[in-house]
Amino acid sequence: MSAIEIGTRLVQLCNDGKAQEAVDQLYSPDIVSIEGQGTDEMPARMEGIEAIRKKSEWWFANHEIHSMQAIGPFCGHRDDQFVVQFEIDVTNKPSGERTQMSEVGIYTLKDGKVVQEEFLYRMG
Amino acid sequence: MSAIEIGTRLVQLCNDGKAQEAVDQLYSPDIVSIEGQGTDEMPARMEGIEAIRKKSEWWFANHEIHSMQAIGPFCGHRDDQFVVQFEIDVTNKPSGERTQMSEVGIYTLKDGKVVQEEFLYRMG
Numbered sequence: 520m521s522a523i524e525i526g527t528r529l530v531q532l533c534n535d536g537k538a539q540e541a542v543d544q545l546y547s548p549d550i551v552s553i554e555g556q557g558t559d560e561m562p563a564r565m566e567g568i569e570a571i572r573k574k575s576e577w578w579f580a581n582h583e584i585h586s587m588q589a590i591g592p593f594c595g596h597r598d599d600q601f602v603v604q605f606e607i608d609v610t611n612k613p614s615g616e617r618t619q620m621s622e623v624g625i626y627t628l629k630d631g632k633v634v635q636e637e638f639l640y641r642m643g
Numbered sequence: 644m645s646a647i648e649i650g651t652r653l654v655q656l657c658n659d660g661k662a663q664e665a666v667d668q669l670y671s672p673d674i675v676s677i678e679g680q681g682t683d684e685m686p687a688r689m690e691g692i693e694a695i696r697k698k699s700e701w702w703f704a705n706h707e708i709h710s711m712q713a714i715g716p717f718c719g720h721r722d723d724q725f726v727v728q729f730e731i732d733v734t735n736k737p738s739g740e741r742t743q744m745s746e747v748g749i750y751t752l753k754d755g756k757v758v759q760e761e762f763l764y765r766m767g
Contacts, residue, residue: 523766523767526766526767530767553719553720554719554720555718555719555720556720563720591765591766592765592767593745593746593747593763593764593765593766594679594764594766595677595679595761595762595763595764596677596678596679596680596687596688601763602726602747602749602763604728604747621717623717623726623728623747625749637719637720638719639717639718639719639724639725639726640718640719641714641715641716641717642650642651642715642716642718643647643650643654643715
């Protein structure tokens with residue numbers, strides 16, 4: 520599948536509330552996931568599909584999602600890359616704090632699978 | 644300046660209608676600019692600040708801008724990278740065709756200057 524096809528499927532699955540299925544269907548076993556910042560519990564850089572599944576499960580278990588919209592994909596000259604924008608309204612269950620997050624994910628492909636996802640957060 | 648500072652300034656200048664000043668202030672002489680697709684007149688990959696200035700002048704001369712909004716910057720773990728989202732409503736003067744474009748730019752920094760800008764277009 521091309522970057523447009525993989526990106527379109529990822530956006531569709533996220534908007535259908537099937538983010539875990541996106542990981543199962545579209546990610547490489549050797550996926551690298553990079554957040555802006557890490558914690559002791561969740562380091563910024565994680566490798567391997569099992570670590571990414573656990574991170575995703577942890578995230579959904581610790582957040583009440585009021586709305587989540589995936590927008591895109593955005594594609595350019597590289598057929599091994601696309602970007603997706605996310606608008607997320609969540610409450611962090613442990614703290615009770617509600618946040619509206621706006622972020623973009625830069626996805627890198629190899630052999631038709633996502634091998635890296637990197638998240639950048641709206642700062643301005 | 645950090646990625647957040649440079650990205651914030653770029654967004655501000657674009658939203659003030661001063662995109663050319665952003666190039667003058669923030670870009671390296673060795674800037675590489677990569678569009679999704681090129682034409683004979685405007686190749687997808689251009690190098691050097693003079694080529695980028697001419698591309699920008701050509702673009703503003705050939706488009707009537709109804710609105711242009713820069714959103715961001717989006718920043719992550721790399722201090723040499725940020726993303727800006729653009730929502731643009733323009734009429735192409737030669738064709739008369741009006742288009743609403745949604746795109747993201749991925750900016751790479753070196754020694755406090757933008758050395759690469761890469762544009763990806765919303766496909767879904």
